[in-house]
Each structure stands twice: as C-alpha cells, then as structure tokens.
Amino acid sequence: MITSFPAACATVYGVLLNDRATLQRLAPQFDSAPYKAAPRAPVLYIKPRNTFAGNHAAVAIPADPGEVRIDATIGLVIGSTATRVPASKAMEHVAAYAVVSDVTLPHENYYRPAIRQRDRDGFCPMGEVVATRDFDVSQAALHIAINGQPVYERRFDQLVRPAAQLIADVTEFMTLSAGDVLLLGSGEGSPVARPGDTVRITVPGLGELCHTVILEVQP
Amino acid sequence: MKHGRVVYQGQTVAVTESADGNVQLPDGSIVAEAAVQWLPPMDFGTIFALGLNYADHAKEIAFNKAPEEPLVFLKGPNALNGHRCRTRRPSDVTYMHFECELGVVIGKTCRNVKKEDAYSVVAGYVTANDYAIRDYLENYYRPNLRVKNRDGATPVGPWLVDAADIADPMHLRLRSWVNGELKQDGNTADMVHSIPSLIAHLSSMMTLNPGDLILTGTPDGVADSRVGDEIVTEIEGVGRLVNFIGGDELLSVH
Numbered sequence: 001m002i003t004s005f006p007a008a009c010a011t012v013y014g015v016l017l018n019d020r021a022t023l024q025r026l027a028p029q030f031d032s033a034p035y036k037a038a039p040r041a042p043v044l045y046i047k048p049r050n051t052f053a054g055n056h057a058a059v060a061i062p063a064d065p066g067e068v069r070i071d072a073t074i075g076l077v078i079g080s081t082a083t084r085v086p087a088s089k090a091m092e093h094v095a096a097y098a099v100v101s102d103v104t105l106p107h108e109n110y111y112r113p114a115i116r117q118r119d120r121d122g123f124c125p126m127g128e129v130v131a132t133r134d135f136d137v138s139q140a141a142l143h144i145a146i147n148g149q150p151v152y153e154r155r156f157d158q159l160v161r162p163a164a165q166l167i168a169d170v171t172e173f174m175t176l177s178a179g180d181v182l183l184l185g186s187g188e189g190s191p192v193a194r195p196g197d198t199v200r201i202t203v204p205g206l207g208e209l210c211h212t213v214i215l216e217v218q219p
Numbered sequence: 220m221k222h223g224r225v226v227y228q229g230q231t232v233a234v235t236e237s238a239d240g241n242v243q244l245p246d247g248s249i250v251a252e253a254a255v256q257w258l259p260p261m262d263f264g265t266i267f268a269l270g271l272n273y274a275d276h277a278k279e280i281a282f283n284k285a286p287e288e289p290l291v292f293l294k295g296p297n298a299l300n301g302h303r304c305r306t307r308r309p310s311d312v313t314y315m316h317f318e319c320e321l322g323v324v325i326g327k328t329c330r331n332v333k334k335e336d337a338y339s340v341v342a343g344y345v346t347a348n349d350y351a352i353r354d355y356l357e358n359y360y361r362p363n364l365r366v367k368n369r370d371g372a373t374p375v376g377p378w379l380v381d382a383a384d385i386a387d388p389m390h391l392r393l394r395s396w397v398n399g400e401l402k403q404d405g406n407t408a409d410m411v412h413s414i415p416s417l418i419a420h421l422s423s424m425m426t427l428n429p430g431d432l433i434l435t436g437t438p439d440g441v442a443d444s445r446v447g448d449e450i451v452t453e454i455e456g457v458g459r460l461v462n463f464i465g466g467d468e469l470l471s472v473h
C-alpha cells in the first residue's frame with residue numbers, strides 16, 4: 001500500500017520562444033515543414049521536481065554533448081490562484097520573483113517536448129525567492145558571468161509576451177496556483193557552460209544565483 | 220487492494236473498494252460510489268504522458284509510423300480531475316477527444332532502471348482519461364500544454380490498484396464508451412513502448428520518484444466528446460472511470 005507520499009510540489013512552467021530576437025531569427029524556418037506557421041499561443045513546458053536545485057548547486061551533465069545552454073531567466077512566483085486573468089490584473093497574482101537557470105542540453109528542434117534536454121536531474125537551479133510587488137520586471141536586466149568573466153547580458157523589455165500578457169495568455173487555458181513558478185523564457189544567444197565552469201547569474205534587485213557544472217557520473 | 224480518495228460529509232478521506240464494489244470508509248462502513256465526491260486517488264508528483272504509443276492510434280491520427288523514441292510530454296496537477304467529475308469543452312472548439320490510458324504509479328526513487336527490474340519500482344496502476352483538444356494543436360513542443368494540460372481535462376481513478384493485484388499489466392483490455400456506445404476497444408499488449416521500456420527510458424534521463432505517474436498512451440477509437448456526454452473509460456482489473464462533458468458554465472470551477 002502507498003502511504004504518505006510527499007505533498008505535491010508547486011510546478012515550474014517555462015515558455016518557449018518568448019524573445020523577439022529569437023522569433024525573428026527563426027521566422028524563415030517557421031514557414032516550412034514541420035512548423036508551417038509561427039506559434040499563436042504560448043508554448044509551455046514543465047521543469048519537473050527532479051530538476052529542482054538551489055543556489056550553489058552542482059549541475060551534472062552528460063559527457064555527450066559535454067556542454068549545456070544556460071537559459072537564464074526570471075521566475076514569477078504565483079501568490080494566488082490565477083484563472084482567466086486579464087493582463088491588467090495579472091501582476092496582482094505575482095507574489096515574488098526568483099533568478100532561475102533553466103539549464104538545457106543545446107537543441108534547435110522545437111517540434112517535440114525536449115524532455116531529454118531540459119528535464120534532467122538538477123537542471124533548474126533557482127535562487128532566493130524575493131517577495132515583493134514593487135519589482136518592475138519589464139525593466140529588469142540579467143547578467144551572466146562564467147568563471148568570473150562576463151559573457152552575456154539581456155533585458156526583459158523585448159519579450160514577445162511581457163509578464164502580464166504571458167500570465168493572461170497562459171491562464172486563458174490553465175490555472176496557475178499559489179507556489180507555481182512561471183519562467184519568462186530564455187533570451188537570444190544564451191551562453192553554454194562546460195564541466196568545471198562556475199555560472200553566476202545576477203539580476204539587480206533580485207540578487208544572484210550561482211551554480212557549477214560538473215560531469216555526470218552514471219550511478 | 221484498491222485505494223481511493225473522496226470527499227464525504229465535508230471531509231477528505233482515504234477509502235478502499237468494498238467486496239461488493241462500493242466504497243469502504245475508514246470506519247468500515249460502506250457507501251455507494253455515487254454518494255461521495257471523488258478526487259484523484261493520490262497526490263501525484265511528475266506526470267508523464269505518452270503520445271502515439273499504440274501503433275493503431277498513431278496511424279489513426281495520420282502519422283505514418285509510431286516514433287522510435289517514446290514521445291513524452293509532461294502535465295501539471297491542474298489537469299487532474301476525479302471520478303464522476305465534469306470536464307469542460309470550450310464552446311469554440313470543434314474536436315475534443317477522450318483517451319483511455321493505463322497510468323503507472325512509481326513507488327521508489329530510482330535512476331537507470333533496467334527493463335528486467337522495472338516492475339520492482341511500480342507501486343500500482345490507475346485508469347486515466349487524457350482528453351486532447353485537437354483544435355489547439357500547434358507544431359511546437361507538440362502536443363503542447365494548451366492541447367493537453369487544460370484544467371480538469373485528465374480524470375484519474377477511481378482507484379489506485381496495488382501492483383501486486385495486476386498479474387500482467389501488458390495484457391489488459393482498455394475500453395471507452397460514449398453514452399453507453401462502445402467506441403474504443405484495445406489492449407495494453409499493443410503498446411509500442413512497453414511499461415518496462417518506458418521506465419527504463421525515463422529513468423535513463425532523470426530520477427523517478429514515488430508518486431510519479433506515467434500515462435502510457437491510448438489505442439485507436441478516439442472520438443469527439445460533446446457537452447452532456449457521459450464518457451466511460453475502463454481498464455480490466457484497474458477500474459471504470461466515469462466523466463461528464465460540461466460547457467463554459469464550468470469556467471467558475473475550472
């Protein structure tokens with residue numbers, strides 16, 4: 001008999017193709033097979049509980065391909081049940097923010113859910129949850145340093161769906177509950193990291209998330 | 220043993236199936252299955268679902284052949300619903316189909332499970348109905364969450380059956396009825412990727428944990444579901460799951 005399983009964790013949802021530069025780069029491809037049209041609704045994926053990791057985690061990656069993409073982003077932490085919320089009210093459902101490293105094995109095919117690439121153990125390190133309603137995510141910036149060297153920066157004013165619109169479009173078809181985390185998506189040209197690297201992601205106003213990348217040892 | 224979870228007289232209680240097929244409460248008393256409000260039989264962890272895992276179904280929805288690597292997607296807990304509950308069909312859609320699926324519940328934390336050891340990590344089985352709204356199918360991370368992760372669109376239950384009670388989960392009849400008319404009649408023997416293969420495949424990429432649920436795909440026979448329909452999905456020895464299709468009036472609950 002099954003008894004006392006741990007209570008269900010909150011769910012982390014990511015969104016694909018939410019950066020304008022990425023959409024522009026892929027535009028020619030969208031018109032040909034197998035895509036044939038640009039996406040109309042938000043394309044979501046889930047970072048399941050085996051991916052959850054904290055600040056200073058060591059993220060183990062397989063020798064093949066021996067590198068990971070650091071799709072660094074901001075997570076919106078939902079504070080109250082959001083179902084069919086209009087954009088004008090959407091931010092009232094955001095209770096907190098967190099810096100998130102949405103780690104993925106590099107992939108360019110968006111036809112099938114990238115479980116093998118995105119959902120490996122420890123592939124979703126998340127920094128401290130910052131409880132505030134005053135943070136203006138549309139003006140946020142994000143910087144990545146690898147081994148102390150600045151390698152990447154992005155701003156969140158170029159999202160295809162800004163935070164409020166994203167919440168509105170997602171909750172049109174599914175409920176977000178308190179504790180769920182909605183990631184704003186990766187930026188164009190995310191850097192890659194390799195075993196031995198230390199990744200530091202900084203969002204002024206939200207703090208820092210640090211993690212290392214190590215080579216996976218098969219159990 | 221069959222385990223369920225219901226709301227009875229305002230309390231959420233764990234129940235078992237009585238010898239006469241009704242609901243046995245913790246105090247031993249027995250009530251009719253229609254006298255309780257059903258919840259999913261447990262809180263599940265990660266919910267995996269398989270696309271195109273029966274060759275006949277892959278052919279039915281116009282794929283030339285089933286995928287060589289399992290087509291896996293994930294679902295959130297918002298999608299789950301209980302036995303005898305209602306699922307919303309949005310008023311603007313033209314095709315929403317039911318999918319009778321065997322759900323496999325993981326019982327142990329595990330990684331890199333060999334096929335021959337796979338059944339040792341299984342806690343039990345459930346019947347599920349994994350509705351899809353075809354209108355919303357787009358070619359990105361297909362099938363995406365708008366098709367497959369809608370609130371209340373995955374009824375599960377009524378029972379979680381202990382693994383020990385199912386002699387051969389790869390030889391179970393699955394059937395679905397719409398308003399009493401048989402529409403889907405398949406067998407888990409026809410899965411493209413078997414339960415041991417799926418457990419080996421998933422655990423080669425990621426750790427599986429107790430309470431994780433693998434919905435193993437559906438055979439052919441899917442059909443449209445309309446407001447007012449009673450959809451029954453049944454798996455031999457596992458359970459008979461009833462669901463009703465509602466309309467946009469369910470927006471207040473979903």
